[in-house]
Structures are given as C-alpha cells and as structure tokens.
Amino acid sequence: MIKMTKNVLEVRNLKMYYFTNRGMVRAVDDISFDLKKGEVLGLAGESGCGKSSLGFTLIGMPTPPGKIVDGSIKIDGREIVGLPENVLRKEIRWQKISMIFQGAMNALNPVYTVGYQMIEPLMYQKGMNKEEAINKAQKYLELVGLDPEIVYRYPHELSGGMKQRVVIATALLLEPEVVIADEPTTALDVVVQAQIVNMMKKLKKELGLSMIFITHDLSILAEISDKIAIMYAGKIVEIGDSEKVYYEPAHPYTQKLLAAIPRLHEDLKKLEFIPGQPPNLINPPNGCRFHPRCPYIMQVCKEQEPELKEVDKDHYVACWLL
Numbered sequence: 001m002i003k004m005t006k007n008v009l010e011v012r013n014l015k016m017y018y019f020t021n022r023g024m025v026r027a028v029d030d031i032s033f034d035l036k037k038g039e040v041l042g043l044a045g046e047s048g049c050g051k052s053s054l055g056f057t058l059i060g061m062p063t064p065p066g067k068i069v070d071g072s073i074k075i076d077g078r079e080i081v082g083l084p085e086n087v088l089r090k091e092i093r094w095q096k097i098s099m100i101f102q103g104a105m106n107a108l109n110p111v112y113t114v115g116y117q118m119i120e121p122l123m124y125q126k127g128m129n130k131e132e133a134i135n136k137a138q139k140y141l142e143l144v145g146l147d148p149e150i151v152y153r154y155p156h157e158l159s160g161g162m163k164q165r166v167v168i169a170t171a172l173l174l175e176p177e178v179v180i181a182d183e184p185t186t187a188l189d190v191v192v193q194a195q196i197v198n199m200m201k202k203l204k205k206e207l208g209l210s211m212i213f214i215t216h217d218l219s220i221l222a223e224i225s226d227k228i229a230i231m232y233a234g235k236i237v238e239i240g241d242s243e244k245v246y247y248e249p250a251h252p253y254t255q256k257l258l259a260a261i262p263r264l265h266e267d268l269k270k271l272e273f274i275p276g277q278p279p280n281l282i283n284p285p286n287g288c289r290f291h292p293r294c295p296y297i298m299q300v301c302k303e304q305e306p307e308l309k310e311v312d313k314d315h316y317v318a319c320w321l322l
C-alpha cells in the first residue's frame with residue numbers, strides 16, 4: 001500500500017506567458033497546486049484555457065514564444081525553474097518528469113522500428129548498451145499490455161490503441177516521478193479509450209505512478225483521478241477531491257461544465273451549454289475572468305479577482321459567492 005503523503009510536485013504562483021506580436025498571452029497565470037506520490041490529478045477545462053501550456057511548462061519546455069515569468073516548480077523538492085536547458089535535459093526531463101504529448105502516437109517516426117525509437121534515451125541518458133536497452137523497452141511494452149516482440153515492428157503495423165500504448169511505455173522508460181498525460185485517449189474509439197484508461201489505472205497501482213491527466217472529458221477524469229483541478233482562462237478556479245468536484249461542484253464554471261456532459265440515466269433535454277466564449281488571454285476580463293459568462297455575477301466579480309479559498313476539507317474554489 002502506498003502512503004499518499006509525500007509531495008512529488010509542488011507548483012507555486014506559476015506564470016507562463018506567450019510573448020506574441022499581438023501582445024502577451026497569459027496562458028498559465030498564477031497557478032499553485034501539489035501532487036502527492038501515487039496520486040492522479042485530473043486537469044480539465046475548455047479548449048484554450050491553458051492545459052497543454054501548463055503541461056509543457058511543468059516539463060520545463062514552454063513552446064516558443066512562451067516564457068516562465070514567475071513562480072516555482074519543485075519536483076521531489078528540487079527547484080527546476082531557472083535551471084539551464086542542458087541540466088533540464090540531462091537530469092530532469094524524462095527522468096524526473098515526462099509527458100505523453102497530445103497526438104504523439106501519430107508522431108512516431110514511420111521509418112524506424114518501435115524499439116529503435118524507444119531505446120535512444122536509455123542508451124544516451126542511462127548509458128545502457130543496445131541489448132540492455134532493448135530488454136528494458138520490452139519489459140515496458142509488456143507492462144502496457146503489448147507483446148514485447150513489437151520492438152521489431154514499424155509504427156504503421158500497429159493500431160491506434162497499440163501506438164498509444166507504445167507512447168505511454170516510452171514516457172515511463174526512464175522511471176520518472178511524475179507523468180503528464182495530455183489527452184491520451186482523444187482520437188481513439190470509445191472501446192480503446194476505456195482500455196487505455198484501465199491500463200493507466202493499473203500502472204498507477206502497480207508503479208505508484210504520480211500523474212497529471214489532462215482532458216476535456218470530465219467523465220474520464222472522474223474515473224481515473226484522485227483530485228480534479230478545473231482551469232478557466234489560465235487559472236485554476238476549483239481544485240479538490242475528485243468525488244467532491246465531480247458530484248458537488250462549487251464554482252459556477254465547474255457546475256456549467258458538468259451540466260454540459262451527458263450522463264447515463266439523465267434526460268438529454270437537460271443538457272446545458274455554457275453561453276459566451278472563453279476570454280481572450282491577451283486582455284482577460286478584470287476581476288473574476290468568468291464573470292462575463294457567470295449567471296450569478298455581482299459587482300465585486302467585475303472588480304476584484306477571487307483567490308482560491310478552502311470551502312471544505314481539501315476543496316478550494318475561487319469565487320466571490322463562497
């Protein structure tokens with residue numbers, strides 16, 4: 001039994017902005033949270049709210065023209081903000097924190113075998129010889145439910161679900177403390193999606209994996225997460241125990257987001273949509289960024305930004321109503 005006590009990841013007041021010709025896009029704007037050993041944090045929010053930007057920032061690789069402008073990211077107690085690229089590459093990325101990129105299964109190189117693509121980091125970062133590296137790659141392929149002989153196959157010989165398992169195995173190869181999975185089930189059919197989610201639950205149990213699972217599909221999050229964080233316009237607006245957030249959402253945005261997903265045994269006519277558009281992150285609204293779309297808007301919401309406040313044990317919400 002893993003004791004869920006130690007924080008493997010501590011993020012404080014993290015800001016990552018894209019410095020574009022049109023202005024500064026505040027994609028990650030003052031984000032703080034902890035991730036404990038063996039815990040899965042589900043991260044959800046509408047398209048464009050900054051989920052992938054946060055993922056790339058956490059592995060120390062904001063996409064240009066993005067830059068970390070403030071804050072701290074500690075992995076296993078070690079600060080990684082400000083580390084030079086060569087140190088990040090040698091000691092942190094893939095070894096301490098890795099990422100399953102959105103759409104990575106379609107980015108496998110068609111001209112190399114699966115094994116060739118998997119063993120490179122083992123040989124260059126861990127100094128293994130080819131045989132040792134192939135053995136390790138095979139062990140990880142087995143772990144994700146694939147035939148180890150797949151190391152000798154080419155990507156085009158595999159189905160989408162198999163390719164996604166290869167990508168997941170590759171992200172785990174250097175035994176990182178934290179894995180960020182960015183929409184790992186999107187683009188797969190629902191049966192394969194369920195298989196991948198089950199496999200990831202198994203990995204979490206067997207390896208004590210700490211994971212950030214990014215998706216806009218809240219029903220998947222409830223299935224896999226211990227904790228859920230809801231992002232809106234570059235900020236976390238609600239974070240807490242997954243059951244609490246899913247069944248007793250406290251932020252009006254989370255409530256709207258959950259009302260917008262179809263659930264079994266419920267009248268489809270009751271499905272809601274969230275009126276309005278997510279804001280432009282170059283000029284986000286003053287006060288609470290959700291106020292122009294919120295049904296409960298008050299004067300204070302237009303003027304002052306609400307901080308995350310503990311509304312229940314380990315359940316934090318940024319809203320003036322609470």
Ligand SMILES: Nc1ncnc2c1ncn2[C@@H]1O[C@H](COP(=O)(O)OP(=O)(O)OP(=O)(O)O)[C@@H](O)[C@H]1O
Binds near residue numbers: 018045052053063
């Ligand atoms: N390289 C970039 N340069 C400038 N702006 C960017 C860049 N990448 C993302 N953005 C902007 O940052 C904001 C957050 O985007 P991001 O892709 O992180 O959101 P997301 O929640 O992951 O969306 P999705 O669910 O569609 O992947 C958006 O306004 C987006 O347009």
